[in-house]
Amino acid sequence: MKHITSTALAAGAQETCAKSAEHSLPGMGSITLQPAFRPISRRDIMAAVNTCSRDLNIRQGAVVVLDALLSCLPCQGADGRETPVSPATLLTVYASNETLCFRAKGLTDRQLRRHLETLEAAGLIRRRDSANGKRFPVMQHGKPIGAFGLDLSPLFAQSDKLVALALRRREEADELRGLRAQILRLRAACAELHLSDAITTFIDGLRNLMRRTSLTLVEARAALSQLTAILSSHAAxxxxxxxxxxxxxxxxPSRAEAADVTSCAETTMDRAPDQAxxxxxxxxxxxxxxxxxxxxxxxxxxxxxxxxxxxxxxxxxxxxxxxxxxxxxxxxxxxxxxxxxxxxxxxxxxxxxxxxxxxxxxxxxxxxxxxxxxxxxxxxxxxxxxxxxxxxxxxxxxxxxxx
Structure with missing residues (x-):
């Protein structure tokens, strides 16, 4: 009886220590503290970030580093296939800088730190540093329940907004591509018209305008409207x-009908030369x-x-x-x-x-x-x-x- 009681007390003490260890580590990224979001694959969230990089104010180097961080998430199923990222997935990456530099296409350690600062400023990651600055997982029953490292929870918390924004940006890009084609075609048609110096200067400047990567739909629509007005006033x-x-x-009339038409016209002219x-x-x-x-x-x-x-x-x-x-x-x-x-x-x-x-x-x-x-x-x-x-x-x- 005494042995059973001591065993039960030991098991309860171990469970209590494990729970207290989970809650007593400040700054640790934990599965239980992660935000709720809709499961999404790494490829979809990466495509959305790549499309919305201008809106997020990040460059391609930072996008490559974010892709390297996503590749470290445990998303392999039992059958070897990739599974979507869900709130039950540990989103804190504890890979070393050497591993991240290798997966980020060979970036240097200095470039990696600079891009991590950019991603943190953009609100896509959160640093969870340990006391000595090292990254490592916190294990329980052989599985990681938390970690110190780079937390991707802010990225997945806004995954729905990023996907919707990316879809809108792709639609705008398709429309902008069509407007560019129409403007260049109408610009070539205007080259055959005799236009004033001001209009000629405007048409010449359209070539550089169409090459701009920051061209907006408003600017393209305005240029197309002006070109159409120029052509309609001159060519219509x-x-x-x-x-x-x-x-x-x-x-x-044909030659066979020419004689009849001529005779009718002469007769009409003889009758009323002012009105026929x-x-x-x-x-x-x-x-x-x-x-x-x-x-x-x-x-x-x-x-x-x-x-x-x-x-x-x-x-x-x-x-x-x-x-x-x-x-x-x-x-x-x-x-x-x-x-x-x-x-x-x-x-x-x-x-x-x-x-x-x-x-x-x-x-x-x-x-x-x-x-x-x-x-x-x-x-x-x-x-x-x-x-x-x-x-x-x-x-x-x-x-x-x-x-």
């Missing part, structure tokens, strides 16, 4: 005129530009009573009522622009609104040629209504043109 009228000229050539040519040009222009057809006045001297009624207030109001729904139907465009009063103004609206939809200038010119200006405005209005579902506006317009 020329592109539309060129495209309309091609359509006029396609609409010209303007009517023909007006009809061709309206049809070519894709605008709604307007009522044509008869080629006469205007002495008929019916001709006077056509110009009366009732007829004018009826014609305005017929033309007004054409513009009011463009609910998305007329929210930004007033109804155009000329072909030039409608052209400017089509190209400016297309720029807002992120449609390239060459595709806008091709659409104006194939669809006509009025159909292009209706297409842009339809795209604006479903802009949230159109991921690639250029591809969408190309599919419409092919159809």
């Amino acid at each position: 009228p020329q592109a539309v005129v060129h495209c309309k000229a091609e359509e006029v050539e396609q609409r010209l 040519v303007p009517q023909t040009f007006q009809a061709l222009t309206a049809e070519t530009l894709g605008l709604p057809p307007t009522e044509q006045k008869p080629a006469s001297d205007g002495q008929n009573v019916r001709h006077i009624e056509q110009d009366s207030d009732t007829k004018k109001r009826r014609r305005e009522a017929e033309e007004l729904p054409g513009w009011t139907a463009l609910t998305e465009i007329n929210a930004f622009y007033e109804e155009p009063t000329s072909v030039q103004e409608a052209t400017r609206i089509a190209f400016e609104f297309g720029k807002m939809l992120r449609i390239s200038q060459d595709i806008l010119a091709s659409a104006a040629s194939k669809l006509g200006l009025w159909e292009l405005l209706k297409l842009e209005n339809r795209m604006a209504k479903q802009i949230g579902t159109i991921l690639n506006p250029d591809a969408y317009v190309r599919s419409v043109l092919r159809a």
